[in-house]
Amino acid sequence: MSDPNAQRQIPQPPPTEARVLVIYTGGTIGMTPQDGGLAPEANALVKGLRKMPMLHDEEYAKEIGLKDNTLVLPPTEHNKRVVYTVLEYSPLLDSSNISIEDWGTIGKDIEKNYDDFDGFVILHGTDTMAYTASALSFMCEHLCKPIILTGSQVPIFRMRNDGRDNLLGALLIAGQFDIPEVCLYFYNKLFRGNRVTKVNAESFDAFSSPNLDPLAIAEVDFLINWDTVRRADHTAQFHVSTELNCNVGLLRLFPGITTATVTAFLQPPMEGVVLETYGSGNAPDNRPDLLAALKEATDSGVIIMNCTQCLKGTVSASYATGQVLKDAGLIAGGDMTPEAALSKLSYVLAKKEIDFDVKKKMMGKNLRGEVSDFPETKLSLSDGRFIQVIARSLNANYKEKLEAIREALTPPLACAAARIGDIDALKGTNFSLSDYDGRTPLHIAACEGHLKLVEYLLSHGVKVHAKDRYGDTPLGNAVRFRHKEMVKLLRKAGAQLFRDELDKAGTELCSLTASGDLEGLEMWELAGADLNQRGYNGQTSLELAGALGKKEVVAFLEQLKKPKPVFGEIREQRDDE
Numbered sequence: 001m002s003d004p005n006a007q008r009q010i011p012q013p014p015p016t017e018a019r020v021l022v023i024y025t026g027g028t029i030g031m032t033p034q035d036g037g038l039a040p041e042a043n044a045l046v047k048g049l050r051k052m053p054m055l056h057d058e059e060y061a062k063e064i065g066l067k068d069n070t071l072v073l074p075p076t077e078h079n080k081r082v083v084y085t086v087l088e089y090s091p092l093l094d095s096s097n098i099s100i101e102d103w104g105t106i107g108k109d110i111e112k113n114y115d116d117f118d119g120f121v122i123l124h125g126t127d128t129m130a131y132t133a134s135a136l137s138f139m140c141e142h143l144c145k146p147i148i149l150t151g152s153q154v155p156i157f158r159m160r161n162d163g164r165d166n167l168l169g170a171l172l173i174a175g176q177f178d179i180p181e182v183c184l185y186f187y188n189k190l191f192r193g194n195r196v197t198k199v200n201a202e203s204f205d206a207f208s209s210p211n212l213d214p215l216a217i218a219e220v221d222f223l224i225n226w227d228t229v230r231r232a233d234h235t236a237q238f239h240v241s242t243e244l245n246c247n248v249g250l251l252r253l254f255p256g257i258t259t260a261t262v263t264a265f266l267q268p269p270m271e272g273v274v275l276e277t278y279g280s281g282n283a284p285d286n287r288p289d290l291l292a293a294l295k296e297a298t299d300s301g302v303i304i305m306n307c308t309q310c311l312k313g314t315v316s317a318s319y320a321t322g323q324v325l326k327d328a329g330l331i332a333g334g335d336m337t338p339e340a341a342l343s344k345l346s347y348v349l350a351k352k353e354i355d356f357d358v359k360k361k362m363m364g365k366n367l368r369g370e371v372s373d374f375p376e377t378k379l380s381l382s383d384g385r386f387i388q389v390i391a392r393s394l395n396a397n398y399k400e401k402l403e404a405i406r407e408a409l410t411p412p413l414a415c416a417a418a419r420i421g422d423i424d425a426l427k428g429t430n431f432s433l434s435d436y437d438g439r440t441p442l443h444i445a446a447c448e449g450h451l452k453l454v455e456y457l458l459s460h461g462v463k464v465h466a467k468d469r470y471g472d473t474p475l476g477n478a479v480r481f482r483h484k485e486m487v488k489l490l491r492k493a494g495a496q497l498f499r500d501e502l503d504k505a506g507t508e509l510c511s512l513t514a515s516g517d518l519e520g521l522e523m524w525e526l527a528g529a530d531l532n533q534r535g536y537n538g539q540t541s542l543e544l545a546g547a548l549g550k551k552e553v554v555a556f557l558e559q560l561k562k563p564k565p566v567f568g569e570i571r572e573q574r575d576d577e
């Protein structure tokens with residue numbers, strides 16, 4: 001492998017230029033027809049790229065004196081240039097021939113050239129691109145620059161091909177965006193490299209990231225999903241760990257797999273295995289022989305990861321057939337792809353400086369965004385980052401704009417959190433903020449019957465008397481939705497029905513009486529309403545119940561020997577509430 005710095009003589013670029021190193025390992029993108037079919041051809045790609053105006057501006061290259069394998073894109077609409085140097089491997093490989101050693105070579109070349117470039121693009125065959133992307137994501141420690149793998153389904157020299165767009169998109173992202181991750185760019189989408197899998201051998205849309213949305217989408221503009229992009233890790237210097245353990249393997253369960261097969265697979269020198277299980281991580285629990293073989297292997301120091309055969313979803317121990325694997329010592333792989341789990345094993349097992357138990361812990365932990373944290377980290381509205389992410393996507397960089405967005409978004413979001421009873425999300429916010437309709441988190445929580453949240457809000461200074469646009473209070477809401485304990489709790493905190501609500505009560509009580517709804521009547525009684533109020537036709541509930549022959553209602557009302565509230569005592573809303 002040659003050092004591109006030795007061959008190229010790029011003048012120091014002005015700040016409007018970004019420099020990208022393209023490591024060309026092979027793959028369809030640069031293949032030409034040969035006797036045995038399509039195969040990579042040495043020294044053909046750069047020659048071809050020089051003739052493609054969308055990928056090389058020859059005039060500008062001459063003007064600034066670019067030589068050898070260094071090319072330059074036409075200017076972007078922001079007048080930025082991406083200058084890129086192609087480091088071509090020899091031999092070029094169909095990615096079916098890529099080995100663990102090749103991952104190490106790519107890693108070393110990135111490390112060697114790390115300081116000289118703003119980003120890296122790796123041209124690679126699609127067949128094993130997901131494996132290489134996953135492996136590099138673990139090998140690259142403390143990464144602060146983008147590394148983007150791409151390739152194509154059709155050679156770049158053909159008239160209709162996906163190689164040009166894929167290479168152009170990868171170069172533009174690597175040169176312009178601060179995405180410090182190992183990614184895979186294909187068919188207008190930028191994925192996290194350790195989340196992808198090849199799903200289609202015939203379509204340009206060849207990759208899927210089933211458990212994580214793309215990091216970016218190339219539309220008219222590049223839309224970056226900053227909320228998902230990982231933050232650069234500046235705690236230590238960038239380093240590529242090229243030590244990888246080859247004694248790892250993938251074993252897919254199928255109905256009828258013999259214990260002999262499993263036992264043979266788990267024999268030394270095997271040190272790490274990804275067991276591809278059914279559904280949410282299940283295996284037969286009526287096969288003690290098979291489970292014993294797995295247990296024997298984990299007891300003797302083989303790390304076995306439980307990953308699902310399903311494209312989408314996660315491993316969980318919700319079934320007995322999943323629990324047995326946990327008992328056999330397998331580590332749950334969550335929603336990791338088998339490609340990610342395998343390369344993670346290879347990376348972790350090669351670490352000489354850490355002991356076995358720590359390695360096992362590392363396998364269950366999220367190292368590079370390869371697995372979702374379950375239970376999901378809760379969103380907190382008080383977390384400034386959340387608002388910043390929204391602001392960034394709305395292109396608001398100024399403090400005032402940020403504040404305006406915060407003010408506009410917090411009330412509806414607080415109400416949304418209250419609807420699902422999410423106390424954590426509400427922590428630190430101003431709970432008394434109301435939405436457009438004057439509804440506060442307390443109103444919502446009272447409607448939904450979230451007792452714990454209401455207790456929390458009341459113990460954190462929330463006003464119990466808030467009235468919404470329609471004159472309703474949280475207590476009135478709790479009555480309407482018949483949350484008895486909620487009504488009691490709010491009453492204990494001093495809540496009272498307001499005049500507007502009481503004005504409606506007489507008619508409402510008569511209607512409940514007519515339908516013999518004792519529960520409804522009891523709600524009003526608990527909320528402190530006078531059950532002797534008259535309805536629109538001048539009758540009290542008791543009179544109406546008598547007239548209608550509703551004996552249980554009569555009995556119910558008569559046993560209520562409550563003193564009538566004095567109307568003047570009914571609390572009026574203060575202006576400041």
Ligand code: ASP
Pocket residue numbers: 026027028029093094095096124125126127128151152153
């Ligand atoms: N067989 C090719 C490779 O993986 C397929 C491709 O590049 O699309 O190298």
